[in-house]
Amino acid sequence: xxxxxxxxxxxxxxxxxxxxxxxxxxxxxxxxxxxxxxxxxxxxxxxxxxxxxxxxxxxxxxxxxxxxxxxxxxxxxxxxxxxxxxxxxxxxxxxxxxxxxxxxxxxxxxxxxxxxxxxxxxxxxxxxxxxxxxxxxxxxxxxxxxxxxxxxxxxxxxxxxxxxxxxxxxxxxxxxxxxxxxxxxxxxxxxxxxxxxxxxx
Amino acid sequence: xxxxxxxxxxxxxxxxxxxxxxxxxxxxxxxxxxxxxxxxxxxxxxxxxxxxxxxxxxxxxxxxxxxxxxxxxxxxxxxxxxxxxxxxxxxxxxxxxxxxxxxxxxxxxxxxxxxxxxxxxxxxxxxxxxxxxxxxxxxxxxxxxxxxxxxxxxxxxxxxxxxxxxxxxxxxxxxxxxxxxxxxxxxxxxxxxxxxxxxxxxxxxxxxxxxxxxxxxxxxxxxxxxxxxxxxxxxxxxxxxxxxxxxxxxxxxxxxxxxxxxxxxxxxxxxxxxxxxxxxxxxxxx
Numbered sequence: 001x002x003x004x005x006x007x008x009x010x011x012x013x014x015x016x017x018x019x020x021x022x023x024x025x026x027x028x029x030x031x032x033x034x035x036x037x038x039x040x041x042x043x044x045x046x047x048x049x050x051x052x053x054x055x056x057x058x059x060x061x062x063x064x065x066x067x068x069x070x071x072x073x074x075x076x077x078x079x080x081x082x083x084x085x086x087x088x089x090x091x092x093x094x095x096x097x098x099x100x101x102x103x104x105x106x107x108x109x110x111x112x113x114x115x116x117x118x119x120x121x122x123x124x125x126x127x128x129x130x131x132x133x134x135x136x137x138x139x140x141x142x143x144x145x146x147x148x149x150x151x152x153x154x155x156x157x158x159x160x161x162x163x164x165x166x167x168x169x170x171x172x173x174x175x176x177x178x179x180x181x182x183x184x185x186x187x188x189x190x191x192x193x194x195x196x197x198x199x200x201x
Numbered sequence: 202x203x204x205x206x207x208x209x210x211x212x213x214x215x216x217x218x219x220x221x222x223x224x225x226x227x228x229x230x231x232x233x234x235x236x237x238x239x240x241x242x243x244x245x246x247x248x249x250x251x252x253x254x255x256x257x258x259x260x261x262x263x264x265x266x267x268x269x270x271x272x273x274x275x276x277x278x279x280x281x282x283x284x285x286x287x288x289x290x291x292x293x294x295x296x297x298x299x300x301x302x303x304x305x306x307x308x309x310x311x312x313x314x315x316x317x318x319x320x321x322x323x324x325x326x327x328x329x330x331x332x333x334x335x336x337x338x339x340x341x342x343x344x345x346x347x348x349x350x351x352x353x354x355x356x357x358x359x360x361x362x363x364x365x366x367x368x369x370x371x372x373x374x375x376x377x378x379x380x381x382x383x384x385x386x387x388x389x390x391x392x393x394x395x396x397x398x399x400x401x402x403x404x405x406x407x408x409x410x411x412x413x414x415x416x417x418x419x420x421x422x423x424x425x426x427x428x429x430x431x432x433x434x435x436x437x438x439x440x441x442x443x444x445x446x447x448x449x450x451x452x453x454x455x456x457x458x459x460x461x462x463x464x465x466x467x468x469x470x471x472x473x474x475x476x477x478x479x480x481x482x483x484x485x486x487x
Contacts, residue, residue: 019480022446023439033444042446049450053472054465077220 001177003055007184011048014188018044021195023140029082032092036078044191056180059167062106069102069123069165072157075194076129079150083137091129098122123161130154134197146200155192160186217283218266218294226478227258227353232483234357234372235417237434250360254353258318261327261349263298267291268332302328309356314362323352340401343384344377351376354482360468368433372485375426379478381419382455385412385467386471390464413459416470420455423446427481440484443487447484451477 003011003137018041026037046068051058058064073095080091105115131154138148163179163186265433266273266284273285283289302324327349335342351373356371386457388395388402389412395402402411415458428448431441454470 019443022443023437023484025439026442027439038442038446042443042449045443045446046450049473049476050469053476063385083374 001056003051003184004181007181008052010184010188011052013185013193015045015048015052015142017188017191017195018042018048021097021191021198025195025198029078032068032088036074036081040074040078041191041194042066043074044187047071048187051184054060059164059180064164065106065119066099066103068161069119069126070129072123072126072161073099075154075157075171076126076133079133080129083133083143096127098126119163119165127154127158127161130157144200147197149200151197153190153197154185156190156193160190167173167174214283214288215297218297219288220262220266222475224258224262227350229282229374229482230372231353231357231478233486234354234359234369235361236486237358237368237372237430238361239435246312248358249308252355253305253308253312253320254356255305256301256430257324258353260298260300260305261301261324263294264302264328265332267298268296268328269336270294271479272398272400275398276391277396277397278391297389313360313363315364316356319352319356319359319365323349323356326352326449337400340403340406342401343381343403346384347377348373348378350460354485368430371426371430371433374458375423375430376478378419378426379474381416382423382451382470382474383478385416385419386458386474388412389467390471409462411445413462413467417452417455418461420451424451427485431485433464434485436485437487440487444481444484447477447480448482 021041022038022045023026025041026034029037047058077095081088084091099122101118104110115127131151133151134143134147134149134154135151137143138145138151160183163174163183166173167176167179210310228251231250232247235247255356270282270284270291273279273282279285283292284294297410306317306321306324309320319400326345330347331342331346335345355365355369355458358372359365362369375439385403388404390411392402392409396405403415407415428441428444431444436444450473454466454473458466458470
């Protein structure tokens with residue numbers, strides 16, 4: 001399936017917006033969240049560029065699963081580090097271990113459904129943190145209402161992850177063409193939500 | 202009116218002679234070299250730099266194409282170029298290349314003597330040393346081609362600071378070592394073309410594996426040089442962060458090409474390398 005010019009524009013916009021966030025959106029934070037957000041938005045930049053360069057073939061790479069885990073993991077680490085100081089080191093350990101286990105189970109041929117369970121657990125926890133933490137903080141008035149948009153981004157990343165996993169398992173509820181057709185738009189919407197959410201915080 | 206139409210049509214025929222993407226990328230390095238000084242930019246100088254570099258780079262590219270027209274005829278990828286396909290005569294291309302090169306180098310010399318000398322050196326290395334002397338003799342010609350490719354950024358820097366400084370040389374080194382990620386990946390992808398044209402390349406001399414390793418090593422040096430230059434220039438932290446992200450991408454693709462070699466990995470690196478260089482130049486200018 002060929003990538004359409006519109007989707008190229010959407011992907012390029014995603015790259016530019018995520019690149020802007022790395023350059024100008026995360027100044028003045030502590031080291032860990034700065035690194036975490038740089039990784040999250042940096043991976044978004046790279047993912048967008050690789051889809052533009054390789055086309056939808058990029059999704060056939062086994063690295064996609066790991067890359068799509070890095071984004072919510074590092075974003076959630078940044079959020080936890082900034083807004084839940086009691087959980088900082090526990091969540092840092094979860095992030096590092098989670099990523100390592102996902103990488104290991106994806107690289108080695110592990111028996112049964114272990115790889116899927118590990119991925120669902122790590123991706124699920126990270127996704128819930130990105131969705132819930134900003135939404136709760138915004139709802140409680142501890143952060144500006146606009147910060148809730150980061151939670152919306154978390155919901156969109158969850159949707160994207162779900163679509164990608166349908167694609168990878170070969171059992172999509174909608175066709176591959178539809179999934180690939182809407183992913184660039186979804187990536188852009190997600191990035192807009194994150195960038196504007198952080199800006200409005 | 203007819204003459205005007207004919208002239209426009211002729212110019213359109215000439216445009217492919219200057220390899221617009223490659224020329225544009227080299228031009229962007231020159232502008233970035235100038236802006237890297239972070240002094241208040243003199244618009245007159247900037248226009249002079251852009252125009253003189255555009256003329257010199259275009260001229261040398263046309264002379265390169267003029268000299269290599271026989272190779273282009275043999276190679277599948279290039280047989281449809283204006284000279285190889287006969288749409289532009291050899292004499293016409295030679296004159297056009299000479300006029301543009303001389304105009305570019307002269308203009309550069311008028312703007313600033315040292316800047317002009319750097320531009321002229323780049324032109325000389327590209328046309329005489331790389332194209333005429335070494336390209337058909339040794340695969341190591343790419344080093345000299347790389348040096349000439351690094352001259353626009355050095356020239357831009359020289360024009361801004363008035364001397365050849367360490368940062369300028371570092372920026373030139375970055376381009377020199379970036380070039381294998383661009384040219385050697387290309388040689389791998391079009392290996393059969395180069396073999397048919399009997400042009401020695403690293404692939405034909407040392408094999409695919411060694412060439413991929415050289416590309417990866419070059420990428421490390423290029424990324425490190427750009428990073429150090431960025432820090433020394435005083436590029437803002439955010440731009441450095443994005444530069445680190447983009448450099449990681451370059452390194453990951455280079456290593457992927459070594460450890461999981463495939464034409465897809467190789468050509469992805471080739472395409473990504475151009476985006477990387479353009480983005481790095483923009484970031485260095487911030």
